[in-house]
Amino acid sequence: MSAVSGSGVDVEVPERGNFRGMSDLRLVARQVGFEQLSFWLNPIGALMTIAFSVVFLILLGATAGTTTVKSYGGIKLLDYYVAGFCGYGVMAACFTILAITLVNRREMGLLKRVRLSPLPTWMLMGAIIVNAMIVAALGVVLLLVVGRLGYGVNGPAHWGPFVVTVLVAMVCYSALGVGISTLVPNADAAGPMVSLTFFILVALSGLWFPIAPGSGLATFANFFPIRHLIDALVGSFGQRGAPYWPWRDLGVMLIWGAAGIAVGLRRWSWSPRRG
Amino acid sequence: MPAVSVEHLAKSYGETVAVRDVSFEVQRGEVFALLGPNGAGKTTTVEILEGFRTRSGGRVETLGVDPADRATQRWLRNRIGVVLQELAIEPYYSVRQVLTRNAGYYPNPRPVDEVIELIGLAEKADDRVKHLSGGQQRRLDVGLGIVGNPDLLFLDEPTTGLDPSGRRETWDLIHRLAGAGTTVLLTTHYMDEVEALADQAAVLFGQEIVASGTPASIGGRDLGAVTIRFRLPDGVTPSELPVAGVPVGDGLVEIHTEDELRVLHDLTGWALAGGYALAGLSVLRVSLEDIYLGLTRSGDPGEPGT
Numbered sequence: 001m002s003a004v005s006g007s008g009v010d011v012e013v014p015e016r017g018n019f020r021g022m023s024d025l026r027l028v029a030r031q032v033g034f035e036q037l038s039f040w041l042n043p044i045g046a047l048m049t050i051a052f053s054v055v056f057l058i059l060l061g062a063t064a065g066t067t068t069v070k071s072y073g074g075i076k077l078l079d080y081y082v083a084g085f086c087g088y089g090v091m092a093a094c095f096t097i098l099a100i101t102l103v104n105r106r107e108m109g110l111l112k113r114v115r116l117s118p119l120p121t122w123m124l125m126g127a128i129i130v131n132a133m134i135v136a137a138l139g140v141v142l143l144l145v146v147g148r149l150g151y152g153v154n155g156p157a158h159w160g161p162f163v164v165t166v167l168v169a170m171v172c173y174s175a176l177g178v179g180i181s182t183l184v185p186n187a188d189a190a191g192p193m194v195s196l197t198f199f200i201l202v203a204l205s206g207l208w209f210p211i212a213p214g215s216g217l218a219t220f221a222n223f224f225p226i227r228h229l230i231d232a233l234v235g236s237f238g239q240r241g242a243p244y245w246p247w248r249d250l251g252v253m254l255i256w257g258a259a260g261i262a263v264g265l266r267r268w269s270w271s272p273r274r275g
Numbered sequence: 276m277p278a279v280s281v282e283h284l285a286k287s288y289g290e291t292v293a294v295r296d297v298s299f300e301v302q303r304g305e306v307f308a309l310l311g312p313n314g315a316g317k318t319t320t321v322e323i324l325e326g327f328r329t330r331s332g333g334r335v336e337t338l339g340v341d342p343a344d345r346a347t348q349r350w351l352r353n354r355i356g357v358v359l360q361e362l363a364i365e366p367y368y369s370v371r372q373v374l375t376r377n378a379g380y381y382p383n384p385r386p387v388d389e390v391i392e393l394i395g396l397a398e399k400a401d402d403r404v405k406h407l408s409g410g411q412q413r414r415l416d417v418g419l420g421i422v423g424n425p426d427l428l429f430l431d432e433p434t435t436g437l438d439p440s441g442r443r444e445t446w447d448l449i450h451r452l453a454g455a456g457t458t459v460l461l462t463t464h465y466m467d468e469v470e471a472l473a474d475q476a477a478v479l480f481g482q483e484i485v486a487s488g489t490p491a492s493i494g495g496r497d498l499g500a501v502t503i504r505f506r507l508p509d510g511v512t513p514s515e516l517p518v519a520g521v522p523v524g525d526g527l528v529e530i531h532t533e534d535e536l537r538v539l540h541d542l543t544g545w546a547l548a549g550g551y552a553l554a555g556l557s558v559l560r561v562s563l564e565d566i567y568l569g570l571t572r573s574g575d576p577g578e579p580g581t
Contacts, residue, residue, distance in 0.1 A: 027379065027380075030379055031376075034372075034376045037368070037372065038365055038367055038368065041367035041368065041403075042367050108363055109359055109361050109362070109363030110363050110364075110365065112327070112359065112363065113357070113359060113363045113419070115327065116325055116326075116327060116352065116355075116357040116359075117352060117377065117380045117381075117423070118349050118352040118353045118380050118381060118382075118423070119380045120349065270327070
């Protein structure tokens with residue numbers, strides 16, 4: 001509050017506006033730190049989020065041998081799995097865990113409590129999403145290391161498109177995570193609803209088994225964003241030297257991300273629903 | 276300038292009326308209790324004052340600003356503390372971690388160690404929240420409400436679900452905060468809580484205020500009939516008393532009157548003249564609970580609020 005002197009009387013005038021420059025950015029970084037702390041203080045949850053995709057890679061990688069995938073230009077099946085599970089890891093952290101976390105916080109009244117504190121909404125949501133992105137990035141790095149050390153997979157041939165795809169996927173799936181969290185009526189329903197959606201989308205993506213382009217299933221799966229994520233990531237593992245930018249896949253993901261934001265904005269609630 | 280000023284506040288959700296024509300003021304440094312049954316509109320009123328909900332009508336000022344004005348909302352939230360009706364604390368943080376995190380949201384927070392001391396959790400400071408008892412979690416919840424060093428503290432049913440010692444500890448904490456100059460607005464449906472804590476109170480019923488004043492005078496409590504009770508002197512029968520009394524057992528007699536001064540004068544004059552002792556002489560006013568039940572039992576409670 002600033003003091004204004006008029007006619008010899010001090011009048012307290014409330015400060016207006018909600019952005020405080022660098023001090024706010026430091027507050028975001030601090031909040032991200034506490035989000036990370038909260039995530040790692042629950043080691044089982046943290047391990048499950050990151051370890052699932054690694055375990056799947058190890059199990060499926062052990063059976064892949066020297067098989068190649070014709071529908072992806074003869075890429076090795078091991079490369080396909082490493083690229084695919086990178087997508088799986090991003091989706092697990094930014095979609096599934098984010099959505100379940102938001103529903104649980106809403107239903108516990110935690111969102112309401114933060115809403116009543118001076119922490120602005122954009123800082124809270126920014127910190128939650130950046131936290132999910134850090135977890136997703138850790139998962140991707142771990143998968144690339146396991147692929148390299150365990151199966152001799154060199155990693156992406158096109159690092160630029162790979163990194164951009166991962167970043168766009170983080171944004172897209174975080175937005176979808178926020179969106180679906182608003183459709184879940186209570187904490188009990190969060191796990192089943194979000195996980196079921198996740199596993200259906202993954203099954204349609206062709207991650208467990210490559211889907212031939214042009215098939216009916218591929219046409220149907222192309223409607224959903226996970227198929228485009230897998231395609232874009234697998235493409236970045238393709239032939240070196242050949243120009244590669246998955247613009248269409250990135251575009252589809254961004255459209256889905258925009259849909260997630262639209263649903264989130266329309267249905268967002270700070271109070272428990274307990275429906 | 277009052278800490279809170281409410282004039283003709285109204286809130287509706289479609290056809291459902293949650294609050295209608297509510298007016299009251301809370302002065303700075305005062306403990307103000309909003310009393311009422313479930314669904315009377317207490318929480319809705321408080322949430323509007325906090326800026327969490329918008330109102331449908333009327334005028335509201337919290338610490339001199341309109342809580343619905345987004346431009347001053349952050350300023351306002353820097354200066355208020357809120358303790359919600361239900362516990363809302365992350366289970367994996369330690370007591371110190373969760374208080375430190377929230378302290379960082381405010382420009383002028385209380386030192387975390389001071390808050391831990393105030394809420395009596397010094398020995399549990401490094402324990403995780405999930406390992407605290409219900410009462411300890413509730414105290415931590417209050418700690419989160421005061422860590423920002425608020426000018427105005429909202430307590431929404433702060434002792435619901437606590438055992439008697441937990442309630443007493445929370446009351447002591449509220450007393451200390453009020454003693455240090457913090458304005459407190461609390462909602463409750465416990466009469467003893469109002470009598471123990473509040474300087475002023477208002478009863479919300481049927482989504483509107485039906486009585487307000489100090490706990491001692493609310494609803495005409497200080498003006499109505501009183502009960503004068505004493506032990507009948509040995510060798511005296513009730514018919515010998517200067518005022519008609521009713522034996523209520525165990526040698527006690529009660530006199531119900533709206534003219535307590537005259538009755539006491541007659542009674543004590545008679546006792547002094549006759550050399551009688553009126554053991555256990557007491558004047559009992561109608562209880563706050565009686566007043567409250569009288570206010571909230573009669574009439575149509577209207578549509579439920581939240």
